[in-house]
Amino acid sequence: xxxxxxRVDLIFGEYSDQKYKTLEKTIKRPNDxxxxxxxxxxxxxxxxxxxxxxxxxxxxxxxxxxxKYVVCNAxxxxxxxxxxxxxxxxxxxKVFAGMAICGKVIGAKKGYMYLRGEYxxxxxxxxxxxxxxxxxxxxxxxxxxxxxxxxxxxxxxxEESALFESMEGKRGEPRNKPPYPxxxxxxxxxxxxxxxxxxxxxxxxxxxxxxxxxxxxxxDSRGSKVFSVSGDTPIAGIYELELGMPLEKFVEEFGxxxxxxxxxxxxxxxxVPRKKFKDTIIGFExxxxxxxxxxxxxxxxxxxxxxxxxxxxEEESCGQCTPCRVGCQQLRxxxxxxxxxxxxxxYLEQLMKLSETMKITAKCGLGQSVANSFSSIVNNFKExxxx
Amino acid sequence: MTKEINLKIDGIxxxxxxxxTILNAARKANIQIPTLCYHEDLCVAGNCRVCVVEQKGVKxxxxxxxxxxxxxxxxxxxxxxxxLARKHIVELLLSEHNADCTKCYKNGNCELQLLAxxxxxxxxxxxxxxxxxxxxxxxxxxxxxxxxxxxxxxxRCVRTCEELQSVSALDVAYRGNHMxxxxxxxxxxxxxxxxNCGQCVNRCPTGALIERNYVDQVxxxxxxxxxxxVVQTAPAVRxxxxxxxxxxxxxxxxxxxVTALKRLGFDSVLDTDFTADLTIIEEGHELxxxxxxxxxxxxxxxxxxxxxxxxxxxxxxxxHTFPEYLPNLSTCKSPQQMFGALAKTYYAQKRNLDPxxxxxxxxxxxxxxxxxxNRPEMRSSGYNDVDYVLTTRELAIMIRQAGLDFAxxxxxxxxxxxxxxTGAAVIFGTTGGVMEAALRTAYEIVTGREVPFxxxxxxxxxxxxxxxxxxxxxxxxTLPEWNFLEGxxxxxxxxxxxxxxxxxxxxxxxxxxxxxxxxxMACPGGCLGGxxxxxxxxxxxxxxxxxxxxxxxxGMTIRKSHENPEVAEIYKEFLGKPxxxxxxxxxxxxxxxxxxx
Ligand SMILES: Cc1cc2nc3c(=O)[nH]c(=O)nc-3n(C[C@H](O)[C@H](O)[C@H](O)COP(=O)(O)O)c2cc1C
Ligand code: SF4
Ligand code: SF4
Ligand code: SF4
Ligand code: SF4
Ligand code: FES
Numbered sequence: 001x002x003x004x005x006x007r008v009d010l011i012f013g014e015y016s017d018q019k020y021k022t023l024e025k026t027i028k029r030p031n032d033x034x035x036x037x038x039x040x041x042x043x044x045x046x047x048x049x050x051x052x053x054x055x056x057x058x059x060x061x062x063x064x065x066x067x068k069y070v071v072c073n074a075x076x077x078x079x080x081x082x083x084x085x086x087x088x089x090x091x092x093x094k095v096f097a098g099m100a101i102c103g104k105v106i107g108a109k110k111g112y113m114y115l116r117g118e119y120x121x122x123x124x125x126x127x128x129x130x131x132x133x134x135x136x137x138x139x140x141x142x143x144x145x146x147x148x149x150x151x152x153x154x155x156x157x158x159e160e161s162a163l164f165e166s167m168e169g170k171r172g173e174p175r176n177k178p179p180y181p182x183x184x185x186x187x188x189x190x191x192x193x194x195x196x197x198x199x200x201x202x203x204x205x206x207x208x209x210x211x212x213x214x215x216x217x218x219x220d221s222r223g224s225k226v227f228s229v230s231g232d233t234p235i236a237g238i239y240e241l242e243l244g245m246p247l248e249k250f251v252e253e254f255g256x257x258x259x260x261x262x263x264x265x266x267x268x269x270x271x272v273p274r275k276k277f278k279d280t281i282i283g284f285e286x287x288x289x290x291x292x293x294x295x296x297x298x299x300x301x302x303x304x305x306x307x308x309x310x311x312x313x314e315e316e317s318c319g320q321c322t323p324c325r326v327g328c329q330q331l332r333x334x335x336x337x338x339x340x341x342x343x344x345x346x347y348l349e350q351l352m353k354l355s356e357t358m359k360i361t362a363k364c365g366l367g368q369s370v371a372n373s374f375s376s377i378v379n380n381f382k383e384x385x386x387x
Numbered sequence: 388m389t390k391e392i393n394l395k396i397d398g399i400x401x402x403x404x405x406x407x408t409i410l411n412a413a414r415k416a417n418i419q420i421p422t423l424c425y426h427e428d429l430c431v432a433g434n435c436r437v438c439v440v441e442q443k444g445v446k447x448x449x450x451x452x453x454x455x456x457x458x459x460x461x462x463x464x465x466x467x468x469x470x471l472a473r474k475h476i477v478e479l480l481l482s483e484h485n486a487d488c489t490k491c492y493k494n495g496n497c498e499l500q501l502l503a504x505x506x507x508x509x510x511x512x513x514x515x516x517x518x519x520x521x522x523x524x525x526x527x528x529x530x531x532x533x534x535x536x537x538x539x540x541x542x543r544c545v546r547t548c549e550e551l552q553s554v555s556a557l558d559v560a561y562r563g564n565h566m567x568x569x570x571x572x573x574x575x576x577x578x579x580x581x582x583n584c585g586q587c588v589n590r591c592p593t594g595a596l597i598e599r600n601y602v603d604q605v606x607x608x609x610x611x612x613x614x615x616x617v618v619q620t621a622p623a624v625r626x627x628x629x630x631x632x633x634x635x636x637x638x639x640x641x642x643x644x645v646t647a648l649k650r651l652g653f654d655s656v657l658d659t660d661f662t663a664d665l666t667i668i669e670e671g672h673e674l675x676x677x678x679x680x681x682x683x684x685x686x687x688x689x690x691x692x693x694x695x696x697x698x699x700x701x702x703x704x705x706x707h708t709f710p711e712y713l714p715n716l717s718t719c720k721s722p723q724q725m726f727g728a729l730a731k732t733y734y735a736q737k738r739n740l741d742p743x744x745x746x747x748x749x750x751x752x753x754x755x756x757x758x759x760x761n762r763p764e765m766r767s768s769g770y771n772d773v774d775y776v777l778t779t780r781e782l783a784i785m786i787r788q789a790g791l792d793f794a795x796x797x798x799x800x801x802x803x804x805x806x807x808x809t810g811a812a813v814i815f816g817t818t819g820g821v822m823e824a825a826l827r828t829a830y831e832i833v834t835g836r837e838v839p840f841x842x843x844x845x846x847x848x849x850x851x852x853x854x855x856x857x858x859x860x861x862x863x864x865t866l867p868e869w870n871f872l873e874g875x876x877x878x879x880x881x882x883x884x885x886x887x888x889x890x891x892x893x894x895x896x897x898x899x900x901x902x903x904x905x906x907x908m909a910c911p912g913g914c915l916g917g918x919x920x921x922x923x924x925x926x927x928x929x930x931x932x933x934x935x936x937x938x939x940x941x942g943m944t945i946r947k948s949h950e951n952p953e954v955a956e957i958y959k960e961f962l963g964k965p966x967x968x969x970x971x972x973x974x975x976x977x978x979x980x981x982x983x984x
Contacts, residue, residue, distance in 0.1 A: 330514060
């Protein structure tokens with residue numbers, strides 16, 4: 001592996017010699033110190049949106065009331081992402097410990113893991129681990145228990161407010177924001193919701209300290225990231241890498257020598273064409289990703305790639321808001337019509353404007369992010385859209 | 388004290404209470420922002436996105452109906468970005484929409500159409516999606532038609548049915564491009580828990596939920612010279628009809644309505660008020676009888692509390708939701724159905740008409756009455772007691788079709804007989820009215836004195852929206868035959884809107900609610916807010932209608948049902964006595980337990 005592309009062993013690194021040792025140490029520290037460490041570490045959420053984790057916790061901690069919740073988002077529905085599954089298989093204790101630290105900091109006694117419906121097969125192992133955690137927590141005198149809730153196979157239920165609705169037994173439709181989860185989340189109580197990987201990062205920051213942690217990554221993208229690499233690559237799989245690498249190096253390492261484009265961040269992410277590999281940084285200062293890296297070589301039709309994404313969004317939109325529900329259908333039908341010649345090439349411009357409207361008017365991140373793949377693919381592969 | 392928030396909208400400085408949305412703040416400054424999913428009666432959905440505005444310093448547009456104002460916020464409601472986004476959104480809605488307005492019942496009274504016309508939508512911007520959609524129309528119901536091809540999925544109906552009515556007959560089904568408003572397993576409305584209350588119809592911005600109209604059938608009857616067409620009008624129609632004909636809310640148009648009906652060609656223009664008074668006599672005696680059985684005969688089988696039965700939406704609701712309480716329902720038919728049964732018996736006899744040549748029409752503020760008229764048990768005259776039920780809205784359509792300039796019509800009186808009214812009957816149109824009318828009569832029967840309230844206004848039972856109103860009235864110095872009621876405190880409760888009805892029944896069920904008499908109206912505010920009333924509806928409009936009703940009551944010379952001269956006459960000539968044999972045959976009914984699913 002190249003110099004620049006550093007393999008890291010933070011997330012998947014071995015457990016400490018003694019069960020829940022870091023947790024035991026951390027719960028003795030003042031909340032403000034813990035928050036300060038996370039703040040100093042520069043950690044931003046690993047679920048996609050990249051919100052600073054320390055701020056999220058701080059806001060929730062400052063909310064009045066003693067009924068608060070910690071929720072771990074393990075819905076992992078983004079196409080091309082399978083890293084949370086790996087984390088939960090390999091190092092579930094780190095996730096639970098991260099959740100427990102969160103519970104202590106914000107004052108929550110209850111944590112939930114919302115597990116993707118398709119991951120039901122992992123349930124027996126996870127439940128065993130949860131028993132271990134709950135027993136240890138008792139021994140450590142930590143008033144925090146964890147429970148698992150199963151998802152029902154809808155991508156939209158990974159969106160935090162739709163996830164709460166789903167946990168409450170309602171239809172998984174995103175809510176209006178504000179109020180944000182920090183004020184009104186699960187059962188309308190202050191809630192921290194983080195991605196699986198985010199919780200592990202917190203634990204590792206608590207273990208190695210922010211100074212050590214900050215050595216990884218760049219100024220805007222601290223730490224390491226677990227990537228799910230798929231597509232036209234001889235070495236598909238899960239890789240933990242330092243954040244802030246140039247895409248060019250990534251392609252050199254993982255591509256098959258004929259890489260035409262990389263879709264960074266799954267269907268809701270951006271498509272980067274070959275000519276931009278050099279100038280593209282993987283991280284919050286460049287192209288952010290929840291972990292999905294899909295590599296396409298020149299045998300791929302980018303029209304088909306986009307069509308697939310649009311099919312996905314058209315089906316997975318919750319359907320409540322106009323721009324997303326109808327916009328997705330129009331984008332898909334629109335590129336079909338241009339391809340067939342039923343609509344002039346200029347119709348693509350119209351569709352670009354529509355995707356921009358979706359971005360600024362849709363109710364949640366799903367509808368808002370359709371434009372990412374749409375405009376980056378259409379702009380960079382216009383000929384493939386037409387001919 | 389609520390905190391005050393300073394913000395700027397389109398350059399105008401505003402101070403609003405904390406929690407006020409941008410939409411409402413803008414309205415305060417007389418800046419209109421278009422809306423579709425927003426409705427004042429319902430909680431905020433924020434799903435149509437047509438109300439988006441620009442907020443300084445924020446990249447995305449914000450939905451003004453869902454965004455609370457915050458300190459120092461600067462909002463722009465009319466930028467190029469906003470305008471384009473709104474146009475896109477309306478165009479998107481139209482691309483999913485079967486927009487053949489000339490074939491649509493809501494043509495001319497449709498919020499989507501209005502927005503489209505404001506935005507000068509011309510050639511469609513996007514591909515027509517309708518051919519690919521397998522839209523269905525549910526026409527199986529006698530009261531309400533649901534046409535998915537005209538639905539914009541704003542979920543106002545879903546929220547109405549759940550929040551206001553606690554029925555949840557409608558819900559969102561499927562995701563993404565298949566998302567639709569549906570019933571339990573997509574059964575037709577008549578097979579599910581829907582009460583036909585029509586509240587969803589009142590709030591649907593488009594032609595997706597409409598009443599089943601019988602305008603043409605009524606014209607046919609009028610034109611048929613072999614038929615004698617009688618029409619009855621419910622109390623709540625006359626205080627709302629004007630709205631559908633260009634007049635402001637809260638106008639009493641009784642006289643003009645009667646003139647219009649005569650000019651439309653009805654052979655006899657009569658009044659549901661007459662049977663409202665009759666209902667009071669029958670129901671009042673029924674209550675007293677039940678009380679006697681309970682207190683004197685100690686009959687454990689007697690069902691108390693007794694609940695009113697004049698709201699057919701409520702009837703269907705209790706049949707589905709609390710079937711174990713059907714014995715508690717008064718057996719009195721609704722005034723509409725009493726009227727229908729008498730039209731083809733008493734009225735026919737007196738006018739020497741063959742009942743088979745009588746067509747009985749009713750004008751109601753209500754869609755549930757359409758369903759009620761079609762219940763199999765509503766044929767006690769041997770014919771359909773009521774042939775066609777029109778809503779207030781349909782009557783307005785007929786008046787427009789006939790080219791009548793409603794506002795300038797002279798005022799006439801109903802025909803006689805079965806056309807006389809009292810203040811007691813008038814207040815049937817508002818929540819608490821049946822209770823008040825019943826008390827005015829029952830108290831007097833029992834004590835020989837008028838109810839001890841100034842001006843006969845029993846304000847403690849006058850219900851309001853959004854609450855359950857409890858009241859009690861002490862009975863003392865009774866007449867000798869009623870002395871078993873001496874000192875009894877009659878406990879009453881009044882609820883409007885089925886969500887509140889449910890609360891009351893739940894309290895009866897769990898023993899926390901101890902009542903003798905319960906009045907329930909299915910619709911918010913009572914019949915004045917009925918599912919057949921002019922659209923739009925909102926708290927302000929309903930409160931104006933309510934004031935009009937009490938004004939009308941105060942203006943009547945006779946204000947007690949038992950003093951209605953025609954009521955006295957019908958007992959003498961035809962019915963004999965309250966709860967007598969004939970009454971039972973014609974004026975009382977029974978109910979059918981139904982399942983939730
Ligand atoms: C459509 C949609 C799907 C999402 N799916 C996931 C998911 O599967 N897992 C996840 O962690 N976050 C998902 N998110 C992001 C969450 O809403 C939320 O931002 C995240 O869980 C916050 O965690 P973090 O701060 O640790 O990143 C999704 C967002 C959207 C809009
Ligand atoms: S953007 Fe899409 S997924 Fe999100 S609320 Fe709107 S319709 Fe639902
Ligand atoms: S619902 Fe409105 S826009 Fe649609 S066809 Fe009817 S009138 Fe026209
Ligand atoms: S039926 Fe009417 S109220 Fe219900 S979602 Fe459709 S348009 Fe909205
Ligand atoms: S008519 Fe009433 S009960 Fe039926 S769906 Fe509409 S709101 Fe619900
Ligand atoms: S009116 Fe605000 S989103 Fe519909």
